[in-house]
Amino acid sequence: MTEPTETSNSPDMKQRALDIFMAGVRAADPARGVEEALKNKTFSRPTIIAVGKAACSMAQAAMRHINAEKVVVVTNYENACPIDGAEVLAAAHPVPDAEGARAALRVEGALSMAKGDVIALISGGGSALLPAPVMGVSLEDKAAVNALLLASGADIVMMNLIRQQLSRLKGGGFLRAAAPSHVTTLVLSDVVDDDLRAIASGPSVSPIGSREDAADALKALNIWDSVPHSVRAHLQMPEPELGPLPPSDTFLVGSNRRSVSAMARAAGGGVAQGVHVFPAPLVGDVDRAAHAILECVREKGVYLFGGETTVKVTGQGLGGRNQELALRVAKLAKERGLSDYVFLSGGTDGRDGPTDAAGGLVDATTLDRLENAGVDLDAILDQNDSYHGLEAAGDLLKIGATGTNVADLQVFILN
Numbered sequence: 001m002t003e004p005t006e007t008s009n010s011p012d013m014k015q016r017a018l019d020i021f022m023a024g025v026r027a028a029d030p031a032r033g034v035e036e037a038l039k040n041k042t043f044s045r046p047t048i049i050a051v052g053k054a055a056c057s058m059a060q061a062a063m064r065h066i067n068a069e070k071v072v073v074v075t076n077y078e079n080a081c082p083i084d085g086a087e088v089l090a091a092a093h094p095v096p097d098a099e100g101a102r103a104a105l106r107v108e109g110a111l112s113m114a115k116g117d118v119i120a121l122i123s124g125g126g127s128a129l130l131p132a133p134v135m136g137v138s139l140e141d142k143a144a145v146n147a148l149l150l151a152s153g154a155d156i157v158m159m160n161l162i163r164q165q166l167s168r169l170k171g172g173g174f175l176r177a178a179a180p181s182h183v184t185t186l187v188l189s190d191v192v193d194d195d196l197r198a199i200a201s202g203p204s205v206s207p208i209g210s211r212e213d214a215a216d217a218l219k220a221l222n223i224w225d226s227v228p229h230s231v232r233a234h235l236q237m238p239e240p241e242l243g244p245l246p247p248s249d250t251f252l253v254g255s256n257r258r259s260v261s262a263m264a265r266a267a268g269g270g271v272a273q274g275v276h277v278f279p280a281p282l283v284g285d286v287d288r289a290a291h292a293i294l295e296c297v298r299e300k301g302v303y304l305f306g307g308e309t310t311v312k313v314t315g316q317g318l319g320g321r322n323q324e325l326a327l328r329v330a331k332l333a334k335e336r337g338l339s340d341y342v343f344l345s346g347g348t349d350g351r352d353g354p355t356d357a358a359g360g361l362v363d364a365t366t367l368d369r370l371e372n373a374g375v376d377l378d379a380i381l382d383q384n385d386s387y388h389g390l391e392a393a394g395d396l397l398k399i400g401a402t403g404t405n406v407a408d409l410q411v412f413i414l415n
Contacts (some may be wrong), residue, residue, distance in 0.1 A: 004135025009343065010363045013227075014083035017344040017411040019360065020266045020302070020401070025348050027262030027405040030054040030123060031061035031189045033253030038065040038188050045069055047175075047181070048086075049107055051130055052123030052200055053349050053405040054188050056088065057082050059121060062186075066119065072110045074103040076131050078351065078401040094354070095146050101139045104132035104169060111177040112246060118183045120174060124190025124349065124405035126200025127160055132168040134234060141228040152221045153312035155283065156191055160201040161208040162217055165235060171197070171207030172245045183248040189255040190405045192281035192307045204248055211235045213218035256281070256407045259348065260306040263409060267302045274301035275286040282307035282410060286321055290328035293343075296338060297414055305410035317385020320353025322346050322408055324386040326360025326395070329412070330367055331377060339364050340415040346397050355387050357396040359408070375380055 037119040038061075046061070048071040050059035060083055065072060071086035080090035091100030107130060111118065133142045145166065149159045158191040164171030175183055185204040187196060204403045209217075211324045215235040220223040224232065261275060278296060282289050282305040289309045296303055309321045329343045330410040346359035370377055380389035389397045 003102050010365065011092065013342040013415060014361055014363065015345060015412050017342050019265050019411055020304070020411050021346055023266030024259035024263040024306075024409045025110045025402055025404065027259045028254045028348055028404040030254060030404050031057045033188065034058050034061035034121065034186055035065065037251050037253050037268055037298070038062060043047065043117040046073070046119055047110060047116070048119045048121065049110060049113040050074070050228065051107070051120035051126040052188070053093070053125040053167045053202070054123035054403055055079070055121060056402045058123060058186070058188065059083060059086055061122060062119060068119070070110055072107055073229055074107065076125055076128070076129060079403055091129045093125045093128045094150055097143070098138065098139060100129050100131045101133070102151040103360035104130040107169070108132070108177050111181070113173070113316055114178060114181045116181065118178045118181045120183055120185040120204050122185055122200045122203060124187040124200060124407070126203065127163050127170065128201070130167075130169050132170075132173070134166055134168055136232045137166055140158060141230050145227050145231055148223045148226055151382045152223055152308045152312035153285065154221055155245050155310055156207060157198045158217050158221070158307060160198045163201045165208045165211050165214040169203050172202065172205060174203035175246050175248055176242070179246045183246070185248060185250040186253050187250060188253055188404065188406065190254050191409045192283060192407055193338070193374045194252060194255050194257070204244060205250065209241055209326050244279065254404070254406055256409075258277045259406050259409060260304055263304050263411065267304065276301055278303065278305045280353060282408075283309060285309065286311050286325045289329055290325055290332055291299060292328055292378065293410065293412060294332045295339070297412060300414050302415070303412040306407065306411065310320065311384065313384050315383030315385060317380070317383035318355060318388060319353055319384055319386030320347070320357070320359070322352040322359030323355070323390055323396070324359060324381065324384065325410070327381060327386050327389055330362040333364065334367055342413050344397060346399070346410045347408050348402060350399045350402040356398060357390070359397045360390045361385070361397045362396050363394050366393045366395050383392065
């Protein structure tokens with residue numbers, strides 16, 4: 001076994017990477033975004049519906065400005081907290097559960113009973129938290145589709161194209177349920193290009209595509225034959241004639257791009273100060289993303305990225321896209337002879353995949369520590385078991401639930 005040699009600057013570099021990352025997380029503070037968006041706005045007999053991982057903080061901020069007749073909040077179990085004057089419902093993410101189905105019914109009821117304006121506060125995670133399966137498709141069937149999609153390597157737009165066609169509330173269904181009330185939507189974007197149709201599966205905007213498009217996507221992912229029969233039957237039915245969506249207003253209150261800009265400021269500025277911002281979103285397969293990151297690193301400095309990668313799950317391990325990306329970057333960095341660096345990849349919501357970690361924070365000694373722990377890196381990657389690999393190295397990034405969600409952020413520092 002190899003004795004790990006901790007680089008003299010590694011602890012300080014790791015702290016700096018974490019500080020830069022957290023600046024990006026703070027920039028996505030949903031409460032601040034909501035308060036700014038609601039300044040000087042008035043509503044008639046308003047109902048507030050908040051859905052997503054940031055639902056609690058968004059609802060609390062809105063309630064400071066609006067005296068709502070009813071407030072319903074739906075969020076994941078980790079982020080749920082009591083709010084005076086609001087009904088807070090918690091459900092599972094990323095695979096929907098029965099509590100989510102009950103929460104969807106409660107939201108539909110509140111929308112149908114609204115006497116005035118509706119304020120929708122939407123953040124990432126809302127798609128799984130409000131399953132509302134269409135007639136003929138059970139919650140169990142919808143959960144099975146969700147699990148297949150999560151393991152398929154599909155990006156968020158393709159996933160939500162399919163989810164929309166299986167839900168009463170997604171793809172504009174929220175607007176139809178609220179009619180004739182006017183809906184004002186404030187969105188915290190967890191989608192890298194801020195496509196409103198894909199954020200929480202677009203409850204208050206038009207759908208991404210049709211039933212036929214969703215069926216074609218499942219076939220392209222090679223999971224059409226694996227989804228439940230009820231889903232295939234629904235997607236093969238003729239498209240309903242629903243007419244145009246009711247008019248509404250939508251405002252963006254936070255995004256991945258804004259958080260990357262905040263990280264750049266925290267890192268010290270621009271290229272002249274050795275701070276390099278990757279111009280395009282970091283998306284696609286984690287292995288390709290790892291290569292893209294290392295291709296950018298040409299000289300000493302800080303390199304910043306934002307986006308949302310994907311993992312095609314073939315093993316039975318535990319992990320998430322950020323954890324696997326961190327290990328793949330560590331492997332490539334060693335192959336390229338980098339001896340004094342740190343790399344952080346984390347989810348801004350504080351949770352990467354079905355784990356309690358936000359991602360990973362690795363350096364030039366990570367692989368040595370894995371070897372000393374008797375862990376085979378290639379086996380870890382083959383099994384998609386990045387969590388236990390990073391745990392053995394002591395390099396899991398754990399920050400707890402943040403109450404926000406604007407996809408993922410990455411920091412690479414080369415000394």
